Amino acid sequence: MKTVPLRWLIVTPFVVLALISGVTMYILSSVTIANIANKVGVQYIKEVEGRIYDRVQDFVAPLTNIMELNINAFSNRPELLDNLTSVAGRFYEQAIPYSQMTFISVATTDGRYVSSSQNPIKKGLHNIAANFVHKPLTMEGFKYDPRIIIGDKIKSDPTFAYDPRVRPFYKLAVKNKQVTWGHIEPYYGFPALGIDLSAPIYDKEGKLLGVTATSVALIELDKYLASLDLVKGAYIFLAEENGDLIATSEKGKLYQTKDGVTTRSNLNSHSNQAFRLASQHLETGMKTLDVEGQKYLYYLRPIALKYGKKWQVGVLIPSSYHESVLASYTQSTVFITLMLFLCIGGVGSLIAWYIGKPIQRLNQVANEKDLKAVQMLPNPLSGVSEINSLSRGLSSMADNLADIMQNLEEKVAERTSYLQGENEHLLENSLTDELTSLYNRRGFNQVFEQALARAQQQEQQLTFVLCDIDHFKRINDKFGHTVGDLALVSVAMNLKKHVRSSLDIVARYGGEEFTLVFLNADIVQVMARLNSIRQSFVDHPVVNDQHITMSFGVVHVDEGGDISAEELVEQADKKLYQAKNTGRDKIII
Numbered sequence: 345m346k347t348v349p350l351r352w353l354i355v356t357p358f359v360v361l362a363l364i365s366g367v368t369m370y371i372l373s374s375v376t377i378a379n380i381a382n383k384v385g386v387q388y389i390k391e392v393e394g395r396i397y398d399r400v401q402d403f404v405a406p407l408t409n410i411m412e413l414n415i416n417a418f419s420n421r422p423e424l425l426d427n428l429t430s431v432a433g434r435f436y437e438q439a440i441p442y443s444q445m446t447f448i449s450v451a452t453t454d455g456r457y458v459s460s461s462q463n464p465i466k467k468g469l470h471n472i473a474a475n476f477v478h479k480p481l482t483m484e485g486f487k488y489d490p491r492i493i494i495g496d497k498i499k500s501d502p503t504f505a506y507d508p509r510v511r512p513f514y515k516l517a518v519k520n521k522q523v524t525w526g527h528i529e530p531y532y533g534f535p536a537l538g539i540d541l542s543a544p545i546y547d548k549e550g551k552l553l554g555v556t557a558t559s560v561a562l563i564e565l566d567k568y569l570a571s572l573d574l575v576k577g578a579y580i581f582l583a584e585e586n587g588d589l590i591a592t593s594e595k596g597k598l599y600q601t602k603d604g605v606t607t608r609s610n611l612n613s614h615s616n617q618a619f620r621l622a623s624q625h626l627e628t629g630m631k632t633l634d635v636e637g638q639k640y641l642y643y644l645r646p647i648a649l650k651y652g653k654k655w656q657v658g659v660l661i662p663s664s665y666h667e668s669v670l671a672s673y674t675q676s677t678v679f680i681t682l683m684l685f686l687c688i689g690g691v692g693s694l695i696a697w698y699i700g701k702p703i704q705r706l707n708q709v710a711n712e713k714d715l716k717a718v719q720m721l722p723n724p725l726s727g728v729s730e731i732n733s734l735s736r737g738l739s740s741m742a743d744n745l746a747d748i749m750q751n752l753e754e755k756v757a758e759r760t761s762y763l764q765g766e767n768e769h770l771l772e773n774s775l776t777d778e779l780t781s782l783y784n785r786r787g788f789n790q791v792f793e794q795a796l797a798r799a800q801q802q803e804q805q806l807t808f809v810l811c812d813i814d815h816f817k818r819i820n821d822k823f824g825h826t827v828g829d830l831a832l833v834s835v836a837m838n839l840k841k842h843v844r845s846s847l848d849i850v851a852r853y854g855g856e857e858f859t860l861v862f863l864n865a866d867i868v869q870v871m872a873r874l875n876s877i878r879q880s881f882v883d884h885p886v887v888n889d890q891h892i893t894m895s896f897g898v899v900h901v902d903e904g905g906d907i908s909a910e911e912l913v914e915q916a917d918k919k920l921y922q923a924k925n926t927g928r929d930k931i932i933i
Contacts, residue, residue, distance in 0.1 A: 389643045418545045428458040433493040435460035444560045451508030452554040464536040464561035517542040536563040566591035577662040587611040639663040702726035777852040780836035788851035803903040807870045809860040810916035811896040814928040816856035834886045893929035
């Protein structure tokens with residue numbers, strides 16, 4: 345292969361780069377400035393559209409998340425529907441974090457109905473609506489009471505007959521037999537649009553138990569679009585697939601009601617000509633529109649929501665915006681750029697000479713294949729620090745090469761041992777709860793599966809206990825999460841104190857929930873230990889003179905009992921729920 349001198353290898357790219365860059369800059373500035381400006385506009389549109397897309401997804405996410413959570417809860421625990429007062433409290437807590445959430449409700453097949461409701465205009469005040477409190481199928485509004493959940497009746501709210509089974513949300517969900525979106529409609533008595541999501545509830549045998557629904561007010565999306573700081577003359581809209589508007593950056597009504605009939609504003613009938621023209625181009629992608637002689641970049645993107653709902657977001661910006669961004673780009677910039685690159689070519693020649701000479705010396709020494717020649721290199725070899733560093737590195741390498749070869753195996757073994765220790769440390773951390781130093785859920789599942797298999801093989805007794813702290817939320821609310829963490833640590837220490845460290849298992853199952861597994865112990869011994877735990881809470885306040893109680897769900901398996909870990913957890917969870925619902929501070933076997 346033909347070789348070339350190092351100096352030419354350095355100088356030539358500098359010269360070629362200077363010429364190519366100068367010509368390229370001239371062509372780009374003179375010929376493609378319009379394309380560059382257009383990309384600026386496209387980038388701006390996609391940035392705005394991306395913000396709206398993310399906002400809509402985040403806005404709708406609580407609707408679907410709460411819906412899925414409630415479907416799962418009622419389907420797996422149908423007994424929850426026996427006490428709709430407790431369900432009202434559950435809905436109230438679910439709605440509190442979300443200002444857009446107007447309703448979270450459930451209607452049973454016998455006509456009972458309860459919901460957490462919020463005024464779609466005046467945010468922040470959540471109430472309870474129910475049709476079974478004083479008279480069956482009679483809707484009333486109630487204040488929320490943290491002690492009894494359904495508090496005093498709201499006298500200003502009307503009382504009226506209400507059978508949810510004849511309402512559209514109930515019929516539609518039962519008819520479709522799946523999660524179903526309702527139509528976007530104005531709320532009765534409020535100047536705001538809303539949309540609901542409903543779903544039938546079935547038990548494990550496929551029997552219909554009722555319908556649960558959620559609803560959000562869309563006024564916040566309209567306010568969000570209107571609040572965006574857009575370039576002058578730009579427009580944004582959020583619409584359904586048929587062009588019915590959900591929100592826009594323009595002031596104006598999104599619907600009209602006349603003689604009891606509501607008509608939604610549509611793109612094709614909007615007073616803004618840009619919107620009317622956009623309605624003729626509802627295909628996804630980027631287009632150019634001519635609105636009364638003014639050219640606009642127009643981008644439309646679908647927003648796919650869960651369960652088959654699809655909206656569209658459209659952004660229009662005037663071409664004058666992105667064309668003005670690069671209007672100041674002139675021929676003088678090209679001339680200055682060319683001069684700079686010519687200077688770079690000259691500087692490159694000097695650099696090539698300055699770098700090339702010491703590198704040639706290093707190349708000569710390296711080709712001699714003599715460690716002593718490397719060690720004899722002058723110090724400093726060059727005025728370039730990197731070349732001097734290379735020279736010293738070669739000398740040091742020659743001095744240490746023999747030692748490195750001798751100690752290589754020892755260093756490899758030492759590194760391997762260190763990595764094994766680090767892996768063991770990481771494994772321990774992944775199985776241990778950081779706060780209480782007990783097993784976490786992952787660690788518990790691992791040791792519990794092994795313990796259960798061993799107990800079944802050896803035909804030993806096994807007792808599984810699921811327990812959690814009563815009213816733990818009150819501790820956090822009253823004293824703060826730091827005190828709550830201290831309470832969790834204290835509970836963990838109490839539980840560890842009353843188990844056999846060599847046989848039994850204790851773990852933090854999640855939040856304020858713990859689990860105990862007693863191996864090869866009869867139920868009398870287990871009950872004695874559990875009662876000792878409860879007595880310890882009575883004798884010793886957990887923190888700040890505050891005593892706590894715990895509720896326990898216990899499942900005992902005799903020798904040779906055949907049951908899976910999942911069944912044990914499910915049975916214990918039901919008994920823990922029974923203890924909670926019958927007064928707490930109990931052990932349910």
